[in-house]
Amino acid sequence: MTEDRFDELMRDAAHTYRKPPQPDLEGMWKAIERDSFSASTAGGGHIGRSKARGLSLVANRWVAIAATLVAGVALGRASASLGRTPVQPTAVPSVSVASAAPAARTDSTGLAQPYEVETSRYLGQTAALLIALPSEARAGRADAQLASRASDLLGRTRLLLDSPVANNADMRNLLEDLELVLAQVARLQDGHSRTDIDLINRALEQRDVLPRLRTAVADISAD
């Protein structure tokens, strides 16, 4: 009886617990195709690791350069602002954490490796926020928390934009788009209107932000 009753409940759960909606297979395929095949098949080449690896090597180089320069910009800004306002606990602590002990350790480019971790962390945190945004905002949850996180990430985005890492055109474009979106999220107030969210979603879609960000995160984490 006990087992039967429980099995009955679980059979019911199979039909009612998080019942999957009809997926948009075509829409998902377009994004997958863009991320997996856009550059590699122009000449009939192979997909996969060779391409991803190539991108990762390029990414690694600018990530290393960016990370070092971000640290410099952050420290410069921090010291310049010391006399005016309290140092914001946004970019400075995270950079200083990365730069503290292992500063002497360098990779093949001669740049400090921990900065790569810091930049990877920034991209990962931004991706997590933007992926969670639609469902969180739709549910009206945690506006203040989202805005606070977005504000933190916005500051770090601007540090990256102020550094020579933005000399890389693709990265600069991505950072500029992230800056725009994060600024919109940071302004979200309690009880925001649906229009606010629609504007953010439109910016994300029109600029293809999430696929580009996802690719950047995957490239870095692959190494």
Added chain:
Amino acid sequence: MSEPDLIARVLAGDRIAARELYDAHSPRVFRLAFRLTGDADLAREFTQDTFVRAFAQLARFRGDSALSTWLHRITVTVVANAMRKVKRFRERETDLEDVHPIGSDGPESGYVDPVLRERLHRAIDDLPEIYRTTLIMHDIEGYTHTEIAEVMGVAEGTCKSRLSQARAQLRATLADLAPELEP
């Protein structure tokens, strides 16, 4: 065309072959992602991530297990890693009323007290991640213990033990509403 042939063609850059693989496997990958997240937007993102990673790493697939098992292993990993980050942005539990609108039951469902059903759903949500994933894959999605063990990289006995623990925890949680379930 056989699956190994399709894989070889995908590795040579054949988008049509890639689409065939995607068509064959994406519905189940999406279902699994949705069951594990309870959110259509996240499930969509994670399904895309799964296939982007799968195509990027396809050369590493040796065929020791079924391609579906390999894909579902990527899915479970992608979901687990991402959900840890996503959960940081969540202050409250999922509102199950949003996820399970009234009248969404399949025709096969018998009558179950809605209060008991909701408690069960919440109890599943509250299970530790490895128990929840095992229970969802076995009892909700119908995977075998062998498949789950391969996907999660554990022994079959471990998988059975986790399922048993998960069920016991659910029954204990529901005991006040349904005393006959008490283990």
